[in-house]
Amino acid sequence: MSRAKIVVCRDMGEKAMGLLTASDHEVVVFPGSPDPPPRSWVLENIKGAAGICVMMADKANQELLDAAGPSLKVVSTFSVGHDHIDVNALQARDVRLGYTPDVLNDAVADLTVMLALMAMRRAKEGMDIVHKSQWPQTHWSPFLLTGPSFSRPKLTLGFLGFGRISHSVLSRFLSFTLPASHPDAPKVIYTSSHRRPEQDSIDAEYTKRFGVEVKWVEKEELARESDVLIVLCNLNESTKGIVGKEFLSNMKETAVLVNTARGAVVDSHALAEALDQGKLFAAGVDVVDGEPNVKADHPLVKQPRCVVLPHVGSATWDSREGMALLCAKNVLAGVQGEELPAELK
Amino acid sequence: MSRAKIVVCRDMGEKAMGLLTASDHEVVVFPGSPDPPPRSWVLENIKGAAGICVMMADKANQELLDAAGPSLKVVSTFSVGHDHIDVNALQARDVRLGYTPDVLNDAVADLTVMLALMAMRRAKEGMDIVHKSQWPQTHWSPFLLTGPSFSRPKLTLGFLGFGRISHSVLSRFLSFTLPASHPDAPKVIYTSSHRRPEQDSIDAEYTKRFGVEVKWVEKEELARESDVLIVLCNLNESTKGIVGKEFLSNMKETAVLVNTARGAVVDSHALAEALDQGKLFAAGVDVVDGEPNVKADHPLVKQPRCVVLPHVGSATWDSREGMALLCAKNVLAGVQGEELPAELK
Numbered sequence: 078m079s080r081a082k083i084v085v086c087r088d089m090g091e092k093a094m095g096l097l098t099a100s101d102h103e104v105v106v107f108p109g110s111p112d113p114p115p116r117s118w119v120l121e122n123i124k125g126a127a128g129i130c131v132m133m134a135d136k137a138n139q140e141l142l143d144a145a146g147p148s149l150k151v152v153s154t155f156s157v158g159h160d161h162i163d164v165n166a167l168q169a170r171d172v173r174l175g176y177t178p179d180v181l182n183d184a185v186a187d188l189t190v191m192l193a194l195m196a197m198r199r200a201k202e203g204m205d206i207v208h209k210s211q212w213p214q215t216h217w218s219p220f221l222l223t224g225p226s227f228s229r230p231k232l233t234l235g236f237l238g239f240g241r242i243s244h245s246v247l248s249r250f251l252s253f254t255l256p257a258s259h260p261d262a263p264k265v266i267y268t269s270s271h272r273r274p275e276q277d278s279i280d281a282e283y284t285k286r287f288g289v290e291v292k293w294v295e296k297e298e299l300a301r302e303s304d305v306l307i308v309l310c311n312l313n314e315s316t317k318g319i320v321g322k323e324f325l326s327n328m329k330e331t332a333v334l335v336n337t338a339r340g341a342v343v344d345s346h347a348l349a350e351a352l353d354q355g356k357l358f359a360a361g362v363d364v365v366d367g368e369p370n371v372k373a374d375h376p377l378v379k380q381p382r383c384v385v386l387p388h389v390g391s392a393t394w395d396s397r398e399g400m401a402l403l404c405a406k407n408v409l410a411g412v413q414g415e416e417l418p419a420e421l422k
Numbered sequence: 423m424s425r426a427k428i429v430v431c432r433d434m435g436e437k438a439m440g441l442l443t444a445s446d447h448e449v450v451v452f453p454g455s456p457d458p459p460p461r462s463w464v465l466e467n468i469k470g471a472a473g474i475c476v477m478m479a480d481k482a483n484q485e486l487l488d489a490a491g492p493s494l495k496v497v498s499t500f501s502v503g504h505d506h507i508d509v510n511a512l513q514a515r516d517v518r519l520g521y522t523p524d525v526l527n528d529a530v531a532d533l534t535v536m537l538a539l540m541a542m543r544r545a546k547e548g549m550d551i552v553h554k555s556q557w558p559q560t561h562w563s564p565f566l567l568t569g570p571s572f573s574r575p576k577l578t579l580g581f582l583g584f585g586r587i588s589h590s591v592l593s594r595f596l597s598f599t600l601p602a603s604h605p606d607a608p609k610v611i612y613t614s615s616h617r618r619p620e621q622d623s624i625d626a627e628y629t630k631r632f633g634v635e636v637k638w639v640e641k642e643e644l645a646r647e648s649d650v651l652i653v654l655c656n657l658n659e660s661t662k663g664i665v666g667k668e669f670l671s672n673m674k675e676t677a678v679l680v681n682t683a684r685g686a687v688v689d690s691h692a693l694a695e696a697l698d699q700g701k702l703f704a705a706g707v708d709v710v711d712g713e714p715n716v717k718a719d720h721p722l723v724k725q726p727r728c729v730v731l732p733h734v735g736s737a738t739w740d741s742r743e744g745m746a747l748l749c750a751k752n753v754l755a756g757v758q759g760e761e762l763p764a765e766l767k
Binding site: 089183198200208213219220222223227248251252253370373374378384385386392401 | 432433434435455456457458477478479500528529532533535536539540542543544545546548549551552553554555557558560561562563564565566567568569570571572573574593594596597598713714715716717718719723729730731732733734737738739740741742745746
């Protein structure tokens with residue numbers, strides 16, 4: 078096995094970097110870590126490389142492939158999302174793509190539950206009162222800062238995208254709701270790309286697995302019926318802006334929306350306007366279209382009923398270390414012509 | 423049944439007020455609601471009353487009893503906590519005490535989970551970055567804003583006070599952790615007022631009920647071993663300041679603490695100092711000693727790793743309506759000499 082060059086766009090921590098450097102390949106790490114490398118650094122260093130580890134800010138596109146030349150065998154992204162990668166261009170050149178699914182599921186699911194609770198319980202307004210020294214004048218009263226809850230009867234949990242992370246969110250949610258055996262037990266509705274011929278039997282499987290009714294619905298019904306709406310789909314041409322003005326105008330005034338997928342799935346300005354007009358109760362977003370160029374004057378940041386976090390969905394020690402190790406293993410396998418532990422095909 | 427006078431310190435919403443006014447008793451509601459009544463209004467109006475509905479800000483003490491005179495039969499508090507009530511003074515006068523247990527359990531348990539997640543996931547720091555327009559310069563990197571998680575192996579969940587709300591919190595937590603069947607499954611430790619002779623069999627019952635090991639421990643062990651420490655005990659002479667400098671100095675550097683009980687159980691200044699010194703990882707508190715006189719310069723409010731909420735534990739529509747109805751039913755039953763739906767004896 079010949080010595081190959083591996084480019085790493087950010088220091089990935091002791092364990093993952095140890096794995097790479099122990100491999101005897103030439104490992105080139107961006108020296109300015111943890112900041113992202115300038116594009117010029119990437120394009121310069123990718124020349125003649127066999128593999129590269131990229132993060133969301135590092136685009137793996139035609140330009141990168143051209144700069145790399147024919148030596149490039151694998152792109153390994155430190156993420157489960159891959160909207161920063163031109164998958165077709167990679168396939169056309171027979172460059173394999175490694176990604177990091179599953180190891181971040183728990184972290185993203187936890188954050189999704191946290192944001193749903195923060196939206197329902199008006200955490201941003203509550204914290205604001207404290208931070209602005211208004212607590213002394215904010216007299217406790219029976220209905221001050223109240224909001225909806227998971228334990229209400231006949232709750233409808235909605236999912237836009239119903240993959241593994243949504244399943245993890247759902248199993249957490251069911252520990253907050255009325256039990257499945259209750260006459261007013263919650264039910265689950267979801268939309269995924271399109272209704273399959275066997276959708277009824279898939280739904281029967283889900284219903285059995287989660288113990289509550291689970292049903293595929295059209296997105297109009299999803300908007301109309303959900304009390305808690307979770308956005309957890311991939312970003313692609315069919316999902317871009319899918320949660321826009323029309324979708325939001327169909328929501329319940331008491332509903333909350335959480336986006337832990339990708340910012341561009343939700344039209345930020347339409348969401349801010351819908352919240353301003355009381356078309357839904359509150360929202361929590363970990364991702365915003367155009368991030369990280371989101372400032373304090375962004376309409377969602379200014380909205381008292383919208384919690385905005387700076388894309389920390391997978392930010393737990395365990396999850397990020399798991400992602401780093403998988404990213405390193407993927408690039409090594411790709412460089413050595415072995416099967417990738419997690420390949421996106 | 424003769425017509426009696428009932429004083430209500432705050433408008434308790436349509437349903438509860440409807441119940442009271444339909445009773446044909448004389449109902450005197452503080453006209454300045456939702457603000458709390460001045461003490462002088464309470465002392466003036468309580469004269470000759472048979473019952474009173476109070477909130478946390480309204481002290482039911484000797485002074486109130488003296489102002490009321492011998493007609494007073496019942497004090498009904500819109501709360502489960504009763505540290506604003508002189509229980510002994512009430513008993514000495516044979517005045518019954520109604521309270522609102524259970525109806526707020528889900529709401530407080532939900533908020534407790536939310537605060538634990540916010541502490542672990544550094545929600546305050548994340549929101550601060552966004553609100554201060556620092557997101558554009560805050561480059562994503564593998565270990566930015568990372569923290570501990572529920573899914574780590576051999577997690578120890580600790581409870582200071584292990585009543586019904588703690589049980590509700592625990593059943594929610596177990597949907598986030600490794601499953602009970604896992605070799606590295608979580609375990610639970612707790613402290614309550616004192617170790618009973620039959621504690622081992624009580625713990626065996628808990629272990630059976632929750633599916634993971636549950637064990638009573640001394641408070642030193644609770645501090646030392648907990649990864650997530652939940653404070654949910656009553657405030658009384660033995661718990662006041664129990665989470666102080668010594669307790670906090672024994673905690674794990676990676677642990678988080680949540681207080682959804684009463685502020686004075688935790689020494690605020692000791693907690694702020696422990697967070698400053700990295701003696702524990704982060705905290706979330708819904709209650710602060712001296713509240714609501716807590717301003718932006720309070721050491722916990724200034725601490726980036728401490729989320730502070732303005733006592734909204736029970737603030738859901740369902741829970742507050744349930745509390746209002748129970749509070750109204752308690753006062754009516756007391757006035758009419760019937761059994762109280764929820765009496766604290």
